[in-house]
Amino acid sequence: MGKPTGFMEYSRKVAGSVPPGQRLEGFYEFKSPLDRKDQEEQGARCMDCGVPFCQSDYGCPVDNLIPEWNDLIYHGRWEEAFYRLMKTNNFPEYTGRVCPAPCEHACVLAMNDPAVTIKENEAAIIDWGYEAGLMTPRIPAVRTGKSVAIVGSGPAGLAAADQLNQAGHQVTMFERADRPGGLLMYGIPAMKLDKKLVQRRNNLLQAEGVIFRTGVDVGRDVSLKELQREYDAVLLACGATKPRDLPVAGRDLSGVTFAMDYLTLSTRRVLDSSWSIPEELSAQGKRVVVIGGGDTGNDCLGTALRQGCSSVLNLEILPQPPLDRTREMPWPAFARTLKSDYGHEEASATFGDDPRLFSRRTLRFVGDKIGRLRGVETIQVRWEKEPGETPRPVDLAGTEEVHPADMVLLALGFVGPEEYLVGDFPLDRDGRGNFQAEEGHFLSSKPGIFVAGDARRGQSLVVWAIKEGRGAAREIDRYLMGFSELP
Known part of the structure; x- marks a missing residue:
């Protein structure tokens, strides 16, 4: 590496962003990239680690040549870094924005210090490539007839x-x-x-x-x-x-919707202002409950906040993740620790509390006399595991609770x-x-x-x-x- 001691000299520095409480006025990207000099210094943090686990089975699935292009941007050789990146990844402008970065979880530096900013370095390289005019049509010279x-x-x-x-x-x-x-x-x-x-x-x-x-x-x-x-x-x-459903009492009430249907129509409205969202799929003025704690659930939180919901709650049947790695997730495995994504941050800034409730199982949806959703009844669970068996939730009697809701979004996967x-x-x-x-x-x-x-x-x-x-x-x-x- 061009800077063998870079990981000791430079601290991890990530892109800035508009404060959570100020970015709800529109559906725009709110990250502000580092300047060129700072990004190059982040490339210098990549260690001469011998075995780059960021490229292992624990790290990047597309086999990105991560140490190589980190070293190249440190030296300011952005064009070479661009061509190295495009050898393995067709769409780094997407992965550099939405990937949860298993490469960073497997980064050798992450054993003791914050990982190298691999994901942001990737986004910086491809964005530079577009700005430099390198992303132009590549017309195949020969057609096979197939x-x-x-x-x-x-x-x-x-x-x-x-x-x-x-x-x-x-x-x-x-x-x-x-x-x-x-x-x-x-x-x-x-x-x-x-x-x-x-x-x-x-x-x-x-x-x-x-x-x-x-x-x-x-x-x-x-x-x-x-x-x-x-x-x-x-x-x-x-x-x-095909979305995973939640077949409990009251599932047919007006106001219970699959998350992806909601997100799709919301984005269609962003792309075409003449498109009107049906009232039942708009969160404006509603008490919104999102069931499911993954990326889709987080996206629902951020979307509902931008549409002007009156409250938002996120229910998750799994227990709250730990703050740090445990014996069950040693390095270089993906660290399933507690993280606050943009939707969680925005909900906290808007309403004052983290919107997530963990270890909650949904019992039923509560409606009024004319079939409209008015609440979600849940019960707290404790997770138990017998040797050799899969963990299972056990209901805790007496912890039943009804959460007010005008709209429920099911983000339970597919x-x-x-x-x-x-x-x-x-x-x-x-x-x-x-x-x-x-x-x-x-x-x-x-x-x-x-x-x-x-x-x-x-x-x-x-x-x-x-x-x-x-x-x-x-x-x-x-x-x-x-x-x-x-x-």
Whole structure:
């Protein structure tokens, strides 16, 4: 490394942001990047650690060359850092913003000190690349005459499309929404990922030859059998979009909504001011309860606050995470410790308290005489674990409580691809309801039909979707041509 003692000389310094109580006026990114000199110093903190665990199985799934581009930005060699980054990651402008950074959890420096700012360094490099004019259309010199249909335009589908297009195949992407991008466009709120960035990248792919067919719902508007007949190969990168429900009493009350339906319509309103959100899907003036404590739950908090909710509460059945690593999560494993994300910070700044209640199981939804939601009844639980068994929640009698609510958002994750997509086309599924395809080969139970991303491995991270899309592209290229030179 160019600065072997950098980790001792420089402290971790992260991007600034608009204070939580002041950023609720709009759906805009509120981070202010470091200046060039400070960012280069952060690159200097990367250690000459011998074994860079940030690149291990515990770290970055797409095998980013992290120590290399950290060293390059320290030396001010930003263009070389850009090309190093683009070798492994098709969309660093996304992962540099929304990834939970398993690479930083596995950083060797993080054993004793705050980790290297790998995620922010990544975002800084790609943003510099755009500003420097390096992100221009790369038109394939030769076309193979082979065609590929990709169902779903989220990160897995987009990564596969980018790779296959560069290999010379004609790629057509089918997206049921009105804009391509999948969860990047509609599932992640604009203050977390500016939609202009997504559209900019989609425009670039289109200029390179990728065809987007939006507003086409495969399984309804066109069948999988038709795609198989028309194209030389088909990739299902449709995500795991079937939401997990909460079948308790009162589930049918007006006001109980899946989180992703809420986030999608809210983002559509941000993108198109002429679009009006149905009253039942607006949080304005309402007492909002979000059930589920993951990233989606946090995004619901931030969105509801920007829409002007009168209160917000976040219920989580799991216990409160510890503040530091425990024996169950030793370094370099991902540290599932208590963190306050932007939605938690904003709720605390607005209403004075952390919005989260842990170890709460929902018993029922309470309604009025005309079927409108008025509250959520919960009970506290204690988690118990017998040797060799899975932990289970045990109700604590006498802790029942009704929380006032006019709107409940279910952010409980997803349980696999939606059934209608394949119709009567028999594709094998695994025990969790995902389309079955062997790890590393991505081929489904039908020849010529491949699967990647959440549709294959279940709900996961954007960075894993990109890795899956790249891997599937390589196998599709090999299937079409007999060999592949794709990384």
